[in-house]
Amino acid sequence: MAVVETARLRIVALTKEQLDQYMDQNPLVVQSLGVGSVSRDMSPATRKSFEDLIVSKARAAVDSELLFYTIWTVIHRELNRTVGDVIFRGPPNDRGEIEIGYGMYAEFRNRGVMTEAVAGMLGWARARADVTTVTATTRPDNDASMAVLRKNGFERDGQLDGCLVWRFPVTSL
Numbered sequence: 001m002a003v004v005e006t007a008r009l010r011i012v013a014l015t016k017e018q019l020d021q022y023m024d025q026n027p028l029v030v031q032s033l034g035v036g037s038v039s040r041d042m043s044p045a046t047r048k049s050f051e052d053l054i055v056s057k058a059r060a061a062v063d064s065e066l067l068f069y070t071i072w073t074v075i076h077r078e079l080n081r082t083v084g085d086v087i088f089r090g091p092p093n094d095r096g097e098i099e100i101g102y103g104m105y106a107e108f109r110n111r112g113v114m115t116e117a118v119a120g121m122l123g124w125a126r127a128r129a130d131v132t133t134v135t136a137t138t139r140p141d142n143d144a145s146m147a148v149l150r151k152n153g154f155e156r157d158g159q160l161d162g163c164l165v166w167r168f169p170v171t172s173l
Contacts, residue, residue: 002067006120009113010075011086013067019058022071023050033073036080054087065091068098074117076108083108086121096132098125102148109144115151122152126170134170137163 002013012033014022021029030036050071058069068091074084084104092098100121104114125131136154138145139162146164154166 002072002124004072004120004124006116008077009117009120010077011072011117011120012075013072014058014070016059016066016070019055019070022073023047023055033075033082034080035075035082053089057090068092072121074104074113076113083113084117086117092128092130092132096130097135098131098133099135099137101136102145115148118148118152122168122170131170134168136166136168138166140164 001015004011014029018029018032020026021032054069054071058066058071061069068088070087072086073082074086075081076083082105084102086100086102089099089101100118102114102118122134125134134154135157136145136149137160138149149166149168152168154168157165157167159165
């Protein structure tokens, strides 16, 4: 199990088995993660999106690529519960770029938790020889997400399909 530690957080890359349990809110994932609770309400649309974009690819991934396809769940150590998720949208491309995505449960927003989680994941990316750049996309109206990226040193790099594109060269950490 891959784990990234920050001052307040433990960010855990879910195994294929944990990923299935997490999506089903199976109580076994609570035990395997060592947390007091995993509370996520997902709309049917969000569940389908996660299944199509993450879970199906994670199930098919070879072990060396799983970390780029699974959910990294963000655990607040003091509260001993999950508070959000971080994902990558696949392994590095031929230029060493990976795209990060993230989401924070509503009751934990505006506390700097996701800024800290993204910083931790940038540190993880920096330690990898195959990653040169981390990218992200945001909707132009998602001020909170843009603030997370700015606080972590991402810079705007154009638009794609109505979203803003952001870049962070990991060598600048």
